[in-house]
Amino acid sequence: MITLDCGHEAEQVMVKCQDKATGTEKSLCYACAAESIREDMRTGDEAGLFFSQTPTGHKVTTWDGTVVSNQVYVVNPGWRDNFGGFRIAFRFLFEDSVWSGVGPGYGMYCNYRRTKLKSLRA
Numbered sequence: 001m002i003t004l005d006c007g008h009e010a011e012q013v014m015v016k017c018q019d020k021a022t023g024t025e026k027s028l029c030y031a032c033a034a035e036s037i038r039e040d041m042r043t044g045d046e047a048g049l050f051f052s053q054t055p056t057g058h059k060v061t062t063w064d065g066t067v068v069s070n071q072v073y074v075v076n077p078g079w080r081d082n083f084g085g086f087r088i089a090f091r092f093l094f095e096d097s098v099w100s101g102v103g104p105g106y107g108m109y110c111n112y113r114r115t116k117l118k119s120l121r122a
C-alpha cells in the first residue's frame with residue numbers, strides 16, 4: 001500500500017493531475033480525482049468528460065466512470081459533420097447549472113461549456 005497525495009491509501013497511483021497552486025504533479029484516488037473535477041466545474045466554465053448511454057437514459061462521467069450528472073437532455077440526436085464524422089449535441093445539469101457539449105458519439109470524451117440557460121430544455 002502507498003499513501004496518495006490526497007491522503008488515501010491505494011495499491012498503486014490511480015490518477016495523476018497537476019496541482020494548480022504549485023504546478024507540481026500529485027497523485028489522487030478516483031474519488032478525489034472526481035471531486036477535483038467537480039470543484040473545477042464549480043469555479044470554472046469548461047470541463048472535459050465522457051458521455052454515454054444507460055439503460056434508462058444518458059449520463060456524463062469522469063474517465064473512470066464516476067457519474068457527474070445523469071440529468072441529460074439530448075438536443076440533437078446526431079448528424080454527420082462535413083468530414084463524415086458523427087456528432088451529437090446535448091446538455092446536462094450539474095448543481096443547478098446547465099452545461100452543453102457536442103460530442104463524437106456515445107462513450108466518447110467531450111468538452112463542455114457552462115451555459116446561462118435556466119433549464120435543460122430552455
Ligand SMILES: [Zn+2]
Pocket residue numbers: 004006007008028029030031032033
Ligand atoms: Zn483520495
